[in-house]
Amino acid sequence: MKITMGLAPDSYKYVFGVFHKWDAPFDPDRAVSLACGRRDRAAAQLLIYADDELLVCVGDEAAFDERGPIDVLRASVRIPGLADGSVSASLVGLVEDDDRQLKSDIVLRQSSIRVEKRRVQPVWIEAEIGADAAPGVYHPEITVYRRRMFEDERIEAVLKFELVVHDVTLGAPSDNAFYLDLWQHNANIARKYDAPLWSDLHFEILEPYVASLAALGQKAVSLVVSEIPWSGQASVYDRIDPANLFEYSIVGVARRADGTWAYDFRALDRYVELCERYGIQDEIEVFGLLNIWVYEDAGYGGVIPDHPDAVRVRYYDEAAGTYRFIRRRTEFEAYVVALERHFIERGWIDRVRVLADEPSDLPLFRERLGALRRMAPAFRYKAAIAHASFMAEEGIEDHVPILDCAGQEHEQILEMREGKNGRTLYYVACDVKHPNTFITSHLLEARAIPWIVWQLKLDGFLRWNYTVWPTDPLRKISYHNPFFPAGDTNFVYPGRDGRPLLSLRYKLLQKGIRDYEILARYVREGGDAERLETRLRSVLRWETPADLHRDARRRVEELISLDERDYDGIVSELLAEMAAGRLPQ
Numbered sequence: 001m002k003i004t005m006g007l008a009p010d011s012y013k014y015v016f017g018v019f020h021k022w023d024a025p026f027d028p029d030r031a032v033s034l035a036c037g038r039r040d041r042a043a044a045q046l047l048i049y050a051d052d053e054l055l056v057c058v059g060d061e062a063a064f065d066e067r068g069p070i071d072v073l074r075a076s077v078r079i080p081g082l083a084d085g086s087v088s089a090s091l092v093g094l095v096e097d098d099d100r101q102l103k104s105d106i107v108l109r110q111s112s113i114r115v116e117k118r119r120v121q122p123v124w125i126e127a128e129i130g131a132d133a134a135p136g137v138y139h140p141e142i143t144v145y146r147r148r149m150f151e152d153e154r155i156e157a158v159l160k161f162e163l164v165v166h167d168v169t170l171g172a173p174s175d176n177a178f179y180l181d182l183w184q185h186n187a188n189i190a191r192k193y194d195a196p197l198w199s200d201l202h203f204e205i206l207e208p209y210v211a212s213l214a215a216l217g218q219k220a221v222s223l224v225v226s227e228i229p230w231s232g233q234a235s236v237y238d239r240i241d242p243a244n245l246f247e248y249s250i251v252g253v254a255r256r257a258d259g260t261w262a263y264d265f266r267a268l269d270r271y272v273e274l275c276e277r278y279g280i281q282d283e284i285e286v287f288g289l290l291n292i293w294v295y296e297d298a299g300y301g302g303v304i305p306d307h308p309d310a311v312r313v314r315y316y317d318e319a320a321g322t323y324r325f326i327r328r329r330t331e332f333e334a335y336v337v338a339l340e341r342h343f344i345e346r347g348w349i350d351r352v353r354v355l356a357d358e359p360s361d362l363p364l365f366r367e368r369l370g371a372l373r374r375m376a377p378a379f380r381y382k383a384a385i386a387h388a389s390f391m392a393e394e395g396i397e398d399h400v401p402i403l404d405c406a407g408q409e410h411e412q413i414l415e416m417r418e419g420k421n422g423r424t425l426y427y428v429a430c431d432v433k434h435p436n437t438f439i440t441s442h443l444l445e446a447r448a449i450p451w452i453v454w455q456l457k458l459d460g461f462l463r464w465n466y467t468v469w470p471t472d473p474l475r476k477i478s479y480h481n482p483f484f485p486a487g488d489t490n491f492v493y494p495g496r497d498g499r500p501l502l503s504l505r506y507k508l509l510q511k512g513i514r515d516y517e518i519l520a521r522y523v524r525e526g527g528d529a530e531r532l533e534t535r536l537r538s539v540l541r542w543e544t545p546a547d548l549h550r551d552a553r554r555r556v557e558e559l560i561s562l563d564e565r566d567y568d569g570i571v572s573e574l575l576a577e578m579a580a581g582r583l584p585q
Contacts, residue, residue, distance in 0.1 A: 001052040001071060005144060005157050007032045009564045010043040011443040011508060014120050016094060017101025022118060024049040032161035035572035037168040037579075039131040040514065043507065044161055045092070046075060046123040046142055048115070056121045058089040059111030064149075070114070073156060074145045075123050079138050079163070084130030087140055092122040092504065097439045098481045105439060106474075106493055107502045124504075127163060135167035135579065166575040170517060174279030176217035178450055178516045179423055179460025181283070181400075182491065184213070184222035185468045186271070187248045192469060192494040197248060198267035207274060208499040209467065212492060214278035216510050219460070220353075221275045223268055225251050225339060226288030227312040227325075230357070231300035233468070234293075238480045243470040249288065253315035253326075253335065261315075261331070263338045269346065284343070284351045285382065289336065290372055291356035291365060303327055309368045333375045340376035353382035353398055357464075359390065369395055384427055384462065388412045397422035400462045403432050403452075407548030410456060426453065427462040430488045434556040437463070437505045439477065439487035446508040447567060448539065448560040450516035452548075455540050465489045467500075515571055522574045526583045535573075538566045 006028035014025075026047050034042040048056055050071075057063045057074040065072075077089045091113050093106035104122050115121040127140060139160045146156040186206060187197060195202040224247045233245040250271060252264030272284060292310040294301050302310030306329045313326040313335055326332050343349045354372065359365035369381065373395055382398035383390055388409040391399050399422065401413060406426040417424050428436050428449075435445035435452065449461050468489040470479035477493075478486040491509070492500035523529050539561045547554050561567065577583060 001050055003048065003050045003054075003073070003146075003156065004028050005049070005159065006030055006047050007142075007159055007161055008045045008047050008122075010045060010124075010504075010511065011447065011564045012045050012047070012104075012122070013443050013504065014047070014092075014094070014104040014122050015101050016103075016119050017099070025120065033164070034127075034161065035164045035166065035568060035575060036127075036129055037166050037170045037518075037575055038129055038133050038135070039170045039172070040165075041126060041128045041511075042163055043124060043126040043511075046089070046125055046144075046159065048073060048075075048121045048123070048144075049119075050115070050117065052117045054115045054121070055112055056091065056115055056123070057112040058091055058123060061111060063112045065114055067114075069149050071146060071148050074147075074153065075142060076145065077125055077140060077142045079127060079140045081136075082127075082129075082133060082138055084133040085128055087125065087127045089142075090124040090126070092124050095439060095477050095486070098478050098486045099440070103439050105477075105487070105503045105505065107504065107507065109495060109497070109499075109501065124507075126507075129165055131169050133165055135165050138163040138165065164572070166572075167579040168575050170514065172279070173215055173217035173513075176513060176517055177520045178217060178453065178513050179282075179425060180216055180218050180513065181220045181285070181425060181460065181462040182213060182216070182218060182466045183285070183287075183462075183464050184209075184466055185245075185247055186222070186250075187224070187246065188244075188469055189467050189494070191244060192473075193498060198250065198270075203270060203274065205498045206271070209492070210275055210278050210280065212500050212502065212506075213466070214275075214280055216506070217513055218280050220283040220285050221272055221280055222285050222287065223250055223271070224287045225249055225268075226292075227314050228300075229288040229292050229311075231293045231295055234295060234483075235480070236295065236298045236300070241471070241479070243479060245468055245470075247287075249314065251339070253313060255315055255317050255319075257318045261334060261338075263335065263342070265342050268342075272346075272348065282351065283353055284348055286339075286352055286354045286379075287357070289339075289354050290368060290381070291359045291383075293357070304329055304332055307332060308364065308371055336372065336375040340378050344378060349378050350380075352379060354379050356381065356383040356396075358384050358386065360386070362389065362393075365390070366393065369393065382422075388416060391416045398424070400425045400427050402426070403428050403435075404549045404551075406456055406458065407542075407545040410545035414457060423459040425460045425462045426456065426458055427464070429464060430484050431550075433550060435560055436485075437487065437491070437509065438485040440485065441487070441505075442556065442562050443504055443508045444560065444562050444564060444567070445556065446505045447512035447515070447564075449509060450512040451519075451536070451539055451560075451567075454516055454519055455536060456545060463491075466491050467494070469494060515567065518571055518574055522578060522583070525578065527574065527577065532570075532574075535570050539570065 004024040036042040091108040094102035145153040384400040495501040
């Protein structure tokens with residue numbers, strides 16, 4: 001049996017399907033050289049291809065295939081001389097894209113996987129460098145052993161790559177300047193693990209998800225305080241394969257038998273405190289009070305006739321012993337006032353942002369916003385918008401234009417934010433073809449996102465998807481195509497052990513955020529900003545920001561580089577300059 005092995009950069013995405021070749025679809029002789037700082041990470045991929053079936057392993061336990069005798073390859077990795085750090089090997093799982101081809105995405109925790117003949121198995125090799133690691137050049141060694149059944153293992157191959165650790169210690173993710181806002185859909189997490197909503201089991205499962213967000217440098221906590229504010233993401237219109245994408249309130253509401261109202265904020269407090277323990281404490285986003293999504297023809301409308309928004313607050317009526325929805329504006333106002341008072345009493349009110357997701361009708365939005373502001377004057381507001389005109393609305397402090405708007409109306413956005421204290425991020429979603437983070441997207445599109453933020457002089461990035469999984473995401477991540485391209489709904493997958501399985505898209509976004517921190521630190525410490533601007537043209541290739549609008553119909557390679565060496569070259573040079581102390585003081 002012929003076995004071919006080689007190394008590839010972390011941005012390599014394997015595609016297996018109708019177009020796959022009958023030979024190894026990679027260069028087995030490619031050299032890989034990585035650069036990083038201390039308290040940093042660097043990754044490459046080991047690629048294995050054979051003309052017969054294999055069992056590929058990354059653990060130390062014995063491995064046999066249930067179907068009978070098969071050749072077993074075991075990959076083991078170490079970094080000679082590295083005293084403060086570690087290196088790991090993880091199998092990469094493939095997922096089916098909308099084009100029905102399989103593409104690498106999931107960083108698996110299982111120790112072995114059966115690989116059919118003439119199909120590549122990627123292995124994610126990641127080095128984590130400690131804060132006290134000695135600077136220098138290291139050569140990680142990947143040793144691949146081979147055996148069949150009860151044979152003694154023998155070395156099949158040894159592959160090495162170069163890892164340059166610069167004398168620059170990076171900060172902790174919680175200290176990132178880059179402002180990351182990935183919305184949390186916690187009811188979906190509860191469903192996937194059959195955990196009662198807001199139970200101890202649910203919070204036990206939520207913790208590793210919060211930890212995975214913190215590792216990216218997440219800044220915002222997501223709180224849903226009414227029922228189904230996105231009305232199930234329009235799943236009702238998918239008559240073939242609908243999915244339960246409803247998000248439910250984290251606040252318990254009850255009307256006592258004597259007619260008074262009670263509000264249970266214990267789960268809300270517990271989730272905010274959990275996020276705080278992991279350093280996610282810059283912002284508390286409140287969903288479900290403003291700009292509720294409605295689909296009147298499908299039954300998803302409002303329930304409060306004299307309020308201009310479709311807010312749905314469910315409560316338990318003790319006297320009747322039934323659950324009902326608030327239908328009087330005065331009762332809804334009392335709930336909003338209680339929320340405001342609770343945030344004030346907890347000392348969180350300055351961090352709270354009531355969020356409006358994609359308002360489109362400006363006069364109606366103005367009416368909705370005005371009504372809420374009169375109810376709770378202490379609340380501050382944030383909006384994900386498609387037009388810069390919404391930035392002129394009084395009361396909206398933070399603005400998140402979609403990439404089309406951030407590009408086409410770039411000068412206007414920068415002018416309108418002058419003199420304001422709020423943040424301006426950008427976002428992408430299902431209707432932005434590229435750069436984006438779909439399964440079909442090049443992995444460097446995820447890495448480029450923070451670079452785009454830097455170039456547009458914005459504060460960060462927002463995306464609605466972290467765990468908005470369809471029904472069975474480990475089997476089928478494609479959902480509601482073409483409205484939601486595969487991968488639009490998630491950055492991680494629900495691991496069977498209650499922990500998230502990270503994706504390659506997560507990993508490349510994480511690397512891009514790390515790049516941003518290096519760019520920002522270089523300029524902050526006196527680096528040559530003009531020279532850096534010139535260097536960035538090798539990565540960010542649009543002529544004007546307006547080229548980022550979908551109507552410009554630019555190919556992705558005309559907007560950003562799809563060669564990781566362009567990104568790595570800049571980062572390596574900046575690290576080297578900072579380490580050598582060549583920055584002007």
